[in-house]
């Protein structure tokens with residue numbers, strides 16, 4: 882998973898300097914933090930609603946929840962990028978809580 886996060890990170894960094902008319906991510910940065918936060922909030926709400934539908938739902942509802950969660954993660958990554966942070970700090974924080982240092986995680990398995 883962290884490989885796809887690394888690759889997405891590289892694309893997101895590149896898009897920070899792209900023309901807003903050519904890229905959704907560049908357009909979000911251009912509109913600013915408030916627009917990005919609006920999208921994070923919107924995607925969080927859509928994820929909650931999808932989770933309610935997925936409870937006791939079928940494959941379609943479960944897949945919809947996966948898609949909404951991906952939208953939420955994606956917009957959260959754009960938010961971090963806008964504030965000069967990225968997924969690595971989040972993974973390091975999760976690793977710290979798990980009792981391993983982010984960089985030593987593989988070695989300790």
Ligand SMILES: N=c1c2ncn([C@@H]3O[C@H](COP(=O)(O)OP(=O)(O)OP(=O)(O)O)[C@@H](O)[C@H]3O)c2ncn1[C@@H]1O[C@H](COP(=O)(O)O)[C@@H](O)[C@H]1O
Nearest residue numbers: 889892893896903904905906907908920923951952955956
């Ligand atoms: N992973 C994503 C991704 N997930 C979701 N989205 C976009 O997020 C938006 C989801 O918001 P909504 O469902 O609310 O759609 P919307 O109503 O059109 O959005 P708004 O008009 O409200 O902003 C859609 O426009 C999706 O296309 C994404 N856009 C881009 N990526 C990745 O980011 C990379 C760079 O994208 P560009 O900046 O477009 O080149 C791409 O290669 C992808 O890998």
